[in-house]
Amino acid sequence: MTAISTAQFPAPASDLDWWRGGVIYQIYPRSFQDTSGDGIGDLNGITNRLPYVASLGVDAIWISPFFTSPMKDFGYDVSDYRNVDPMFGTLEDFERLIQAAHRLGLRVMIDLVLSHSSDQHPWFQESRSNRVNDRANWYVWADPKPDGTVPNNWLSIFGGPAWHWDARRQQYYLHNFLVSQPDLNFHEPAVQDALLDATRFWLERGVDGFRLDTINFYFADAQLRDNPALPAERRNAKIAPQVNPYNHQEHLFSKNQPENLAFLKRFRDLLDEFPGTAAVGEVGDAQLGMELLGQYTKEGQGVQMCYAFDFLSPDRLTAERVAEVFDHLDTAAPDGWACWAFSNHDVTRHVTRWGLGDKGARLYSTLICCLRGSVCLYQGEELGLPEASVAFEDLQDPYGIEFWPEFKGRDGCRTPMVWEASNRNGGFTDGKPWLPVAVEHLAASVGVQEHLEDALLHHYRRIIALRSVNPALRHGTQDKLTVDGDLLTFIRSEGGETLFCAFNMGDQPAQTALPDGTWLPVEGIGGTAPDASGLTLNGWGYTLMRAT
Template identity: 55%
Template sequence: MIDASWWRGAVIYQIYPRSFLDTNQDGVGDLPGIIQRLDYVASLGVDAIWIAPFFRSPMADFGYDIADYRDVDPLFGTLDDFDRLLAKAHSLNLKVMIDQVLSHTSDQHAWFKESRENQTNDKADWYVWADAKPDGSAPNNWLAIFGGSAWQWEPRRGQYYLHNFLASQPDLNFHNPQVRAAVLDNVRFWLDKGVDGLRLDAINFCFHDAQLRDNPPKPKEKRVGRGFSPDNPYAFQYHLYNNTQPENLAFLGELRALLDLYPTAVTLGEISSEDSLATMAEYTHGHRLHMGYSFELLGSDFSATYIRNTVEQLEAQVSEGWPCWSISNHDVERVLTRWGNGNASPRLANLLTAMVCSLRGSVCVYQGEELGLTEANVPFESLRDPYGITFWPNFKGRDGCRTPMPWDDSAFAGFSKVAPWLPIDEAHKALAVTHQETDPDSVLHGFRRFMQWRAAQPALRRGGIRFLDTPEPVLAFVREHDGAQVLAVFNLSKQPQSLTLKGFEGAQPLSGHGLDQGSLELGQLQLPGHGALFARC
């Protein structure tokens, strides 16, 4: 039987193809490398894979600058390789989700090359063009995330074009219905191939304010945001007009209507706005996105209060929508470094996996989390990320979380036989897959045990959530599905914790999840450092 709701409660394993496995010995991972390791991925007990961009691209932003949406970049392989990957994944009962970058293209895309030539060609209005101010300056004060003005002068047309990211990533003009139709046609190409889902990059950036109004300034004390260097002026504004426009809701409806023609295919939107949780709730409301995720758990705050407040705030707004949580990805410092405070222990690694996989919603797990990888130390001379190069040394960019997977402890960690595109962190070799496979107490085996156990807990996959009042550093909640309740309690510190849980005197602890188990007797809870307790109640 076809399960059209497979994505609810699914664990989605994110693969960054450049850093997964190199099979043609050019130092860069590829699609055949993913195929070769799919049996390993399936052994983790996850439900799906999400593959970061592998499309034809000049790689200025490592694939998020697409020059051809319908072809595989030769760096990664061929369309035939993708077809083989899809078939192999499906044979292992793994769903396949791919990145779709809809809001912008590469400046090497054929559309942009035509659009920039003059103001009268067939694609003249396919990108966001605007005249200079009388003094020759940019049309307004909008800023690019990667630094500087969001406007770039194009002498061929005698106009500026908008780029919310790199200058080589011009923004498409979604106010033009021809653009929307062409974008949806590209999406249809991959759906026809049989992909099971789309991760939609920067989906709230599709539309811009047609009046090009200036963004208002943001007070210094409110200049916070994920991944921003302290001196990145992007944080100096409220981004009210260069993204998250109301017209985007209708486009999401058009996108969903297309997805409905493929009943098992789903959308997962990446959302970063001034109020990301509110936008996430709005974008998953009604007939729009299936799931949305934001960056609230990808920051530095690792407290029970913050996690509870974040989830409860979303739950209060999301109504019938469905969240997707993540604590690591290819854009932020690895969670064991970010939240570990120098204590990147296997126990903490397993606790974090269990915690995020017990929240209501689906989960994205980034490659290497199952090994307990920490942030790699990448020296300036080895940086590849334009974001990090621009803002060094205050912000080191995203290369530290993108270094190659350590498959063994050989010179290049089994990733390649030649020097890889980013250096291998020596500390990662001790965490290599070959080492952890032989250690029953490793993070890898702990990850597998928990995923296997979670798969048999409907309350954790599909149930509602209710938080309990507990002091720091203890996070506690109840998941309920079809009358069955599971109590989940996590000690976020390395110090043992004791507390009373009123109303849970008859709760029966559950075993098999593989975590350092606390005890619960007559409502008295004892938790070891970085320990957890699951109980039937």
């Protein structure tokens, strides 16, 4: 295939550090818009809906994987890093998407899955054929123990041992996820080179950056040492559901290896050849998430930003918890740059996860746009969509099928986007959707909310715009967060602009004093007019005030 110069698809002209404080809109392509009638979203569907995305005021889109894949894990099992799976379209369709996005001022980030491939990838097919071929060392292979059992005690996130026996090589291969997702061996220089070449392929096609899946899983311990047990009091369900034995180990050797830093420097050097590009890494670790964020986002040494799982956890985000996370961030990663998300394609939608009503949804959307860091929003979040209920017989997610009914998988957050309420498929497809459209979502569709003056959709637009035009919110400093019960307060500053932010993250009124000086309201819901004693915020109320 002929490489295409970035000059043909110029990125939107603005600050090369657009990512610092930028807002990124995640698109799950299978569920965004279908144009072919097969019930599966596609690239042309994304292109058709880009004017809507641009209307939100976001800086960029992140598209989950659309590469050639057998779809055992719905694109996160790649069999060709340089092509589009036919169900999503063609390379030409992707090029048109890039052009359309750039015309609308949107940057395009794509999901790179580098830690593992599909077992259908030609690399793995060759690697497993024997022990002496050119790619024999491209995956993590190991001999059995003398008794024939697995090489060590490592566990797969999808349940059971992280090793699978291959009869052809008479060895086990490592798979941190599905059996059909063998882990690449990053200790092999040729593997790094091949993956960086694939990265360059997309950069030359005009992408503006990447979301790096499981960024801390790239390297495994070269000695394959056992992971120690994790005491019960330290276990949590940030990365895997509580019913998964993966939570019983401290994953010292199966991920988070120091060699990763050298590879990320190589990755960053490649990005720097394409000014204005950026990457956000997914740090999947329940104990060391912030520490790894700090290591991986060192200036010029790694990716520009990372997100940990602190705001994706099952427990509702309280004022105290927000302050704890930022205290930890300031200690573990004082120079790091976080990218915050409340929802994505892997977790229960936060409106359901945290039991939020309309007021709560508005408060949290404002909060995430006021915190220091960048922001990822997940498709449908701006509509306040709850988690969909998907019957067992309709499940597609192998994770949910494995742990049903204690854990129902990820399909509930992946059901199709609802564009209108006039038909049972919500305007997503003319065919049978790959997952059922949630009937309860139809009344919250884009078409319905566009015509409601006080809809949550318009609130998101207003708050994103507020962040965009106020440098203090976008990339300013943030003082120490103060907590008083459910009340969270902090100050954002940049140049001569200072904003006081107060959020009542509970259902009872809360009173706060204003800092010294004169303050004028900028944005707020559910509060009294400030007086000499301060102001009162009703339940789920908040205010933003500017110093004059």
